[in-house]
Amino acid sequence: MKISYLNDAFFSRLETLALNLRANLSGFFGGKHLVKTYGQTVEFADYREYMLGDDIRRIDWNLYSRFEKYFLKLFTDERQMHVQIFIDCSASMGRDDPKKAAYTVGVAAALGFLAVHNMDKVSFHLMKEDRCENPSGTIVGKNTFFKAISDLENLQFCEDTDIAAAVTSCPNTGTSDGLSVIISDFFTESDWKKAVDFLSYKKRQVLLIQVLTPEELDPTYSGRVNLIDSESADLMDERNMKLRITRGMLQAYEEAMNDLIADAQSFCTSREAGFITVRTDLPIERMLFGELLKVGIME
Amino acid sequence: MNWGLQLGFLGLIGIGVLILIYVLKPNYQQKIISSTHVWKLSLRYRKKRIPINRFRNILIFLCQVLVITACAMIMAQPFIHEPNKDVISERIIIVDASASMQATHGGQTRFARAVNKAKELSTETLDRSGVVTVIFAGKEASVVCQEESAREKIESGLGELACTFGDSDIEGAMELAQSVLDDTLHLTGEKEYDTEVCLITDTNYIDHGKMEIYNVTERGGSTEGEWNAAILNASAELEENSYVFKIEVASYDRPTELKLHITINGANAFDDTMDPKPLEYRKTIHCDTDDLGKAVPVTVTLRTAEDTTVEGDDINVAAYDSVRFYLEDVNDSYSYDNDFFLYGGMRDSMKVQIWSSDTNSFFWQAMGVLQNNFRSTRDITYTQLKTEETPATEGYDLYIFEHKLPESLLTNGLPKDGVVIISDPDRTMEGLGINFGDRVRISETGEPLAPGEEHPLTQYIVPERIEISEYVRIVSSEGYSNLLYCGGDPVMLVRNEPDVKLVILPFSLNMSTFAARWDFAIFFYNLVHYFMPLTVEKYAFETDETVNFDCRSTLLTVSGPKGDIGTFEAFPGEISFSEPGTYTLSQTPISNIPMQTLIYVRAPEAESDIFREEAAIEDLIMQPKEAPSDKDLLVYFAAALVALLFLEWWLQSRENF
Numbered sequence: 001m002k003i004s005y006l007n008d009a010f011f012s013r014l015e016t017l018a019l020n021l022r023a024n025l026s027g028f029f030g031g032k033h034l035v036k037t038y039g040q041t042v043e044f045a046d047y048r049e050y051m052l053g054d055d056i057r058r059i060d061w062n063l064y065s066r067f068e069k070y071f072l073k074l075f076t077d078e079r080q081m082h083v084q085i086f087i088d089c090s091a092s093m094g095r096d097d098p099k100k101a102a103y104t105v106g107v108a109a110a111l112g113f114l115a116v117h118n119m120d121k122v123s124f125h126l127m128k129e130d131r132c133e134n135p136s137g138t139i140v141g142k143n144t145f146f147k148a149i150s151d152l153e154n155l156q157f158c159e160d161t162d163i164a165a166a167v168t169s170c171p172n173t174g175t176s177d178g179l180s181v182i183i184s185d186f187f188t189e190s191d192w193k194k195a196v197d198f199l200s201y202k203k204r205q206v207l208l209i210q211v212l213t214p215e216e217l218d219p220t221y222s223g224r225v226n227l228i229d230s231e232s233a234d235l236m237d238e239r240n241m242k243l244r245i246t247r248g249m250l251q252a253y254e255e256a257m258n259d260l261i262a263d264a265q266s267f268c269t270s271r272e273a274g275f276i277t278v279r280t281d282l283p284i285e286r287m288l289f290g291e292l293l294k295v296g297i298m299e
Numbered sequence: 300m301n302w303g304l305q306l307g308f309l310g311l312i313g314i315g316v317l318i319l320i321y322v323l324k325p326n327y328q329q330k331i332i333s334s335t336h337v338w339k340l341s342l343r344y345r346k347k348r349i350p351i352n353r354f355r356n357i358l359i360f361l362c363q364v365l366v367i368t369a370c371a372m373i374m375a376q377p378f379i380h381e382p383n384k385d386v387i388s389e390r391i392i393i394v395d396a397s398a399s400m401q402a403t404h405g406g407q408t409r410f411a412r413a414v415n416k417a418k419e420l421s422t423e424t425l426d427r428s429g430v431v432t433v434i435f436a437g438k439e440a441s442v443v444c445q446e447e448s449a450r451e452k453i454e455s456g457l458g459e460l461a462c463t464f465g466d467s468d469i470e471g472a473m474e475l476a477q478s479v480l481d482d483t484l485h486l487t488g489e490k491e492y493d494t495e496v497c498l499i500t501d502t503n504y505i506d507h508g509k510m511e512i513y514n515v516t517e518r519g520g521s522t523e524g525e526w527n528a529a530i531l532n533a534s535a536e537l538e539e540n541s542y543v544f545k546i547e548v549a550s551y552d553r554p555t556e557l558k559l560h561i562t563i564n565g566a567n568a569f570d571d572t573m574d575p576k577p578l579e580y581r582k583t584i585h586c587d588t589d590d591l592g593k594a595v596p597v598t599v600t601l602r603t604a605e606d607t608t609v610e611g612d613d614i615n616v617a618a619y620d621s622v623r624f625y626l627e628d629v630n631d632s633y634s635y636d637n638d639f640f641l642y643g644g645m646r647d648s649m650k651v652q653i654w655s656s657d658t659n660s661f662f663w664q665a666m667g668v669l670q671n672n673f674r675s676t677r678d679i680t681y682t683q684l685k686t687e688e689t690p691a692t693e694g695y696d697l698y699i700f701e702h703k704l705p706e707s708l709l710t711n712g713l714p715k716d717g718v719v720i721i722s723d724p725d726r727t728m729e730g731l732g733i734n735f736g737d738r739v740r741i742s743e744t745g746e747p748l749a750p751g752e753e754h755p756l757t758q759y760i761v762p763e764r765i766e767i768s769e770y771v772r773i774v775s776s777e778g779y780s781n782l783l784y785c786g787g788d789p790v791m792l793v794r795n796e797p798d799v800k801l802v803i804l805p806f807s808l809n810m811s812t813f814a815a816r817w818d819f820a821i822f823f824y825n826l827v828h829y830f831m832p833l834t835v836e837k838y839a840f841e842t843d844e845t846v847n848f849d850c851r852s853t854l855l856t857v858s859g860p861k862g863d864i865g866t867f868e869a870f871p872g873e874i875s876f877s878e879p880g881t882y883t884l885s886q887t888p889i890s891n892i893p894m895q896t897l898i899y900v901r902a903p904e905a906e907s908d909i910f911r912e913e914a915a916i917e918d919l920i921m922q923p924k925e926a927p928s929d930k931d932l933l934v935y936f937a938a939a940l941v942a943l944l945f946l947e948w949w950l951q952s953r954e955n956f
Contacts, residue, residue, distance in 0.1 A: 224327045225327060227335050230331060247953075
């Protein structure tokens with residue numbers, strides 16, 4: 001039976017959440033996000049000295065009476081954000097584990113819903129091998145969003161993905177206009193860090209979400225096993241491993257996993273990117289509440 | 300270190316199996332996971348632990364090898380042989396030699412089989428460098444050889460053994476065996492014995508304790524194997540002056556029809572001139588066994604003149620010389636009970652002459668009592684002569700002269716062929732050896748007698764009850780025994796010599812209460828027993844049974860089936876016979892007429908049951924065998940095995956979950 005988290009109850013819970021964006025933006029206006037440039041809103045932002053040519057209607061006469069100098073009131077400006085969600089469509093993301101696949105789609109859909117709910121633009125980029133596919137285009141408004149979601153539910157996870165190549169090959173990455181989210185398990189030999197560098201260069205706010213199953217975090221199998229990688233072509237693929245899993249091996253695995261996550265976190269911190277690890281046995285809302293709040297994406 | 304079961308080392312094959320298990324590629328389970336990326340990363344961390352893991356794996360393998368080795372060694376039953384004192388293998392063999400061991404089957408007697416078995420057991424023991432004690436359980440148990448290790452002596456001893464015709468002294472044999480077990484060397488422990496006591500017998504003992512029983516019977520059922528037809532007993536009783544014969548027969552282990560044949564010799568031959576032909580009788584008797592297979596004895600009563608079921612002469616038998624009972628056409632295993640003889644069918648005759656110068660009834664009345672008392676064993680006839688008749692001085696067994704001694708007595712002298720009683724003599728005579736004195740008158744009422752010398756003639760007589768008012772004083776009485784006294788003077792004297800058997804009563808029965816009392820009859824009863832005893836009390840005995848005999852003369856000769864056995868001069872005496880058959884006791888009493896008494900000796904009736912069963916036999920007290928001195932190492936190996944198993948488990952748990 002196909003597992004899906006996308007139902008009416010799920011989305012109604014998400015409506016109460018807001019997506020906070022910290023990065024400077026330039027681009028479309030009309031969105032709900034306040035930016036650091038000054039605009040025509042009624043929300044006071046700051047003062048500056050009058051310069052020749054400024055609009056005298058913006059002179060603050062209270063300050064003049066106090067200081068006998070001319071100061072202008074400045075007001076905030078709002079721009080529309082573009083949330084780009086990159087989904088790793090490699091086999092490890094759910095070909096043999098439907099729950100992981102559904103969870104990945106659920107996380108992507110949740111983030112997308114929050115974006116369109118805040119009247120932001122969202123686009124879903126499917127990373128397959130070394131390219132990106134954007135079957136639904138840029139989504140604005142909930143109607144278009146739900147249509148795109150129904151396509152996402154039929155997403156197939158297979159083969160391998162080069163995250164860096166796929167992200168950098170994305171044609172409409174945009175600059176300084178939003179959040180880029182990469183959803184993957186980051187179990188790849190390829191250098192996905194280049195993708196983060198690329199997006200940072202594009203002055204986008206970057207969030208990496210690592211989706212892991214409980215078994216990936218804490219394997220329960222042991223003894224003599226022939227581990228078949230879901231992304232391997234056949235049984236003789238070099239990615240497959242014959243192991244005698246002992247307690248020592250499991251300890252080594254745990255260490256390796258912790259180091260992997262720590263390394264990713266440390267890298268993202270250095271790039272001012274967010275990195276969260278989510279377990280598929282946790283409810284998606286809890287993830288959104290907990291982890292995204294931690295990194296400041298949510299308020 | 301020694302090994303009790305070296306085949307246990309076959310368990311070491313397990314090591315090979317273990318190595319094979321390690322060599323063969325282990326079966327890996329396939330597991331599809333999302334990615335092996337992290338596992339590959341983990342290899343870097345695992346490498347730090349590889350040396351420790353390798354060492355642990357080697358330790359586990361070594362533990363497993365040692366566990367298998369320990370198991371194999373445990374199966375091989377390790378022990379350390381501690382040198383200690385030598386254990387001597389000993390066998391005490393008791394051979395039953397009772398009459399039933401003479402039963403034959405296949406041309407061999409049970410006793411022969413028993414001796415062969417004893418030889419076999421001896422050989423077995425001697426081959427183990429042991430010693431053998433052989434005990435012969437015959438009439439009296441005896442040790443043939445004790446703790447003997449020389450084969451020749453044992454075989455020689457066994458070869459000299461002969462089976463008896465009587466009971467076996469099993470109890471005595473057990474006591475001898477116990478004495479061997481209780482000897483100093485056994486008790487002090489100077490030597491250690493591994494003793495086995497064996498009884499080779501034909502009796503089935505249900506409970507035989509610590510003893511080994513070797514039964515030599517060859518029981519084969521209703522048509523094969525050993526069996527026995529027996530005449531268990533026979534007797535003759537006089538009923539209304541005619542003998543009635545009772546015969547008890549039985550068949551052991553086989554129901555069968557037995558043909559009983561009876562031959563009566565000398566039937567009704569009351570004197571030596573008569574020589575009647577033997578009377579023959581035949582009767583077929585069906586003998587059966589009960590549900591348990593035990594013989595059911597059948598008693599047959601034969602009345603020669605009345606029994607229509609018996610083939611034979613229709614004649615009353617009032618006396619006989621001998622009766623032979625035998626089973627015709629019987630081919631049984633034990634033939635010593637197929638015959639039975641009865642003797643004593645002819646009563647001893649006793650002729651009494653009574654002569655008195657003043658005839659009275661005292662003596663003939665006493666004779667009447669004697670006739671009644673001895674009617675089954677003696678034919679007593681008496682002749683009471685008139686005073687004017689001349690009494691004989693020969694031809695009688697008992698002469699009674701009262702009052703005046705007859706002239707024939709004075710002329711011919713005392714009779715020498717019988718016992719003479721002289722009562723109230725008027726004078727002495729030559730040959731009497733006695734001098735009479737005056738007649739003494741005591742009183743009108745009389746004086747009670749006093750006992751004199753203790754003598755069989757006065758047995759059961761109470762002198763104080765007898766009173767005499769007048770008697771003749773005895774002046775001298777050389778060679779006489781004074782049995783009763785009156786007033787200090789002897790009033791009953793007896794002289795018993797080979798040619799003189801004389802009783803003097805120097806008083807008149809008319810002047811005493813003697814004849815009026817029972818003591819008078821008792822006196823004559825004692826006199827018959829004393830002077831004319833029966834040679835034997837009965838005429839049928841079992842082997843080894845004591846035969847008490849007496850004699851009227853000074854010499855008794857005993858002869859049997861194999862010739863003369865011995866001569867006896869002391870009486871009463873006793874003898875026992877170890878073989879069945881007819882034995883003759885011969886004597887020539889004072890009457891000078893030779894007497895022969897025949898008796899029949901048979902094998903014990905109990906031996907006829909050749910398949911008898913006993914509930915239990917007395918158990919012997921045997922010293923408990925010392926525990927083997929070998930030190931058993933099983934416990935230590937087992938402890939090592941447990942330790943190794945624990946170590947392996949610990950190593951496995953460290954490595955695995």
